[in-house]
Amino acid sequence: MPHVRVTRRVHWNSAHRLHRADWSDQRNEQVFGACSNPHWHGHNYEMDVTVSGPVDPETGYVLDLKILKEILEQRVVSDLDHRNLNVQVPWLEGVNPTTENLVVAIWERLVDQLPSGLRLERIVLWETPRNYVEYTGD
Amino acid sequence: MPHVRVTRRVHWNSAHRLHRADWSDQRNEQVFGACSNPHWHGHNYEMDVTVSGPVDPETGYVLDLKILKEILEQRVVSDLDHRNLNVQVPWLEGVNPTTENLVVAIWERLVDQLPSGLRLERIVLWETPRNYVEYTGD
Amino acid sequence: MPHVRVTRRVHWNSAHRLHRADWSDQRNEQVFGACSNPHWHGHNYEMDVTVSGPVDPETGYVLDLKILKEILEQRVVSDLDHRNLNVQVPWLEGVNPTTENLVVAIWERLVDQLPSGLRLERIVLWETPRNYVEYTGD
């Protein structure tokens, strides 16, 4: 049975800043520059979530993308869209919302939510059209 | 002498919320929904600024795009990038930063800054890859 | 009061063929080539619908894009998505679904549906990423 990777792209908008509460304002500014602006900035995030598994000989699907779309909506997008990543998302509490930390936190939200037999393969997260991160659970 | 329209695309990231200070929180929420989130959200803005004029027979340029790029950087991008549109931009003070109000305010920042003989023709402003506004000064 | 153009992008997938019932198969094939394949072909349509009007000084909106999105869903997308344009859409009955005829028919579906004071300005319809049509009601 062939194994195929299936990807769904989703998007949302959030405000954030890069900031550590245990650092002085000066040090935050020094390390994170304009990204630490105390009045926030924000992004249109785009995310590709890839799931792999055997093609079901009955349906010809690895999984019905409607199921993946629903999981992404419930576990990630509804919590992040039109929100402030630093102060409004329980599962990001205490996390400095760099793209790296964000992709790892999203991985944890999704990795045990897939139908059995499927593997969360890769998450690609664009902060802007010019930079993105990838995480594969390693 | 042919008249040509020349466009430069620029981008920046900002936080904002849709909000009127003279309305109750309830009314803001009713009219603007998730966009009025008091903790802000944000966008990667992309903007196409179009200038028209005769092609200079000496240079073959309507204008040197480096000049337009510099004007856009000084008059718009440096003020908006990694900022909060509601509270950190002097020329947006008192403006509810809908995309419509933003494109009109940007027009005012640019319209009298072009080299003589040239016309600010059109500004297209994307708030997300799925919605944008255009303004032509009317 | 400034007048601004506001655009919402939507998408759907359909099957179609170019075909006139009053022509022989041979003539359909001669004029429309592979596009007249009796077993159909199909496209991912992308459409930008642009509405113009004065910016409402109260809200800063030309119109709330949620309203436009809802009109597009009810009047166009729900009828065309995952459908056959030649045989399953009442308002395309008897229409040879070229992109030109399609954009004109969609215009008629939308032109009198907008809130008062607003103008349907332009529809851009992509049949593929390499060709598109525009209609402005003329």
Add this chain to the structure above:
Amino acid sequence: MPHVRVTRRVHWNSAHRLHRADWSDQRNEQVFGACSNPHWHGHNYEMDVTVSGPVDPETGYVLDLKILKEILEQRVVSDLDHRNLNVQVPWLEGVNPTTENLVVAIWERLVDQLPSGLRLERIVLWETPRNYVEYTGD
């Protein structure tokens, strides 16, 4: 000698439906929803085909992309473009044309067609700009 991956992007348009002949209409509808519409729907498919191998020290090529383009045209695109995937493609006979089944069938069409010393590395197939599958022959 360095090993490099070389990719060519191609595209075509097809009609299809998700459907098993050995299932009742009701069950097809239940499992595949709008994708099982008996009157078909369709897509603009985009496909990236990646070939890997050593860089030929004489030419500086892994392979001349004109060769890959020709193979893709002859073995895949000419059979699928402006066709119905369920009823007009001999090598898809009996295949339920989900994107997963389609990418595996295309792999089989290509895997033994490359010049010797080269490896078919990966096929990425977009059904829409928002979902795609990848296959690497596993």
Add this chain to the structure above:
Amino acid sequence: MPHVRVTRRVHWNSAHRLHRADWSDQRNEQVFGACSNPHWHGHNYEMDVTVSGPVDPETGYVLDLKILKEILEQRVVSDLDHRNLNVQVPWLEGVNPTTENLVVAIWERLVDQLPSGLRLERIVLWETPRNYVEYTGD
């Protein structure tokens, strides 16, 4: 009869430099900077050519896009693709190949080549994904 605008996108690759033979090297460098590099640089040009006219009630076409594609290939793309715009294109002889001059020269190559009853409406020419020019024959 509705009037619709129909657009075809094409592309090619060329080398060029911005340069006037009647100016000293120093003045060319002063005005055109890196764009006047005597060893050339180059671009992937993308071009949208828009034709307008009444929708033919017989075919539902403004024009068959295969005709437009053929005109663009013969009159423009075959002359420019993989060529040097300064020294290898007879109809650009003596033209400093700025994007402005190029779009006007392409307009002249196309304006009298369309089937009768149709109008060359607009040419948009991208020199890079971040800057483009438009010409409408004015």
Add this chain to the structure above:
Amino acid sequence: MPHVRVTRRVHWNSAHRLHRADWSDQRNEQVFGACSNPHWHGHNYEMDVTVSGPVDPETGYVLDLKILKEILEQRVVSDLDHRNLNVQVPWLEGVNPTTENLVVAIWERLVDQLPSGLRLERIVLWETPRNYVEYTGD
């Protein structure tokens, strides 16, 4: 500590031709076709450079993208932008500038320039929007 891949996209414009000085003009033409045009052609190159490493628990960064951007500018973009790849780039001397040879040469320019603990993971280089190469150092 999770390992994440971080990517920065950059771009530049160059002229080049495919050519071996030790081959006759005829043989160059036979093997490389229009790409061997003695008057050159050119491209808008786009490049994604991916770096992997552990997420620094202090900053939440794999690395500050400003550092990567600076390395790419100094080691690659400033040497290639608005230049001729065959005759103006010391580190491409004697290299036939196919995309394959170019991506390997860029890899060598970058692989020992990263902060310690980080790995150059992958370079993707687009010559046109329709073809690209990837190199991972193998």
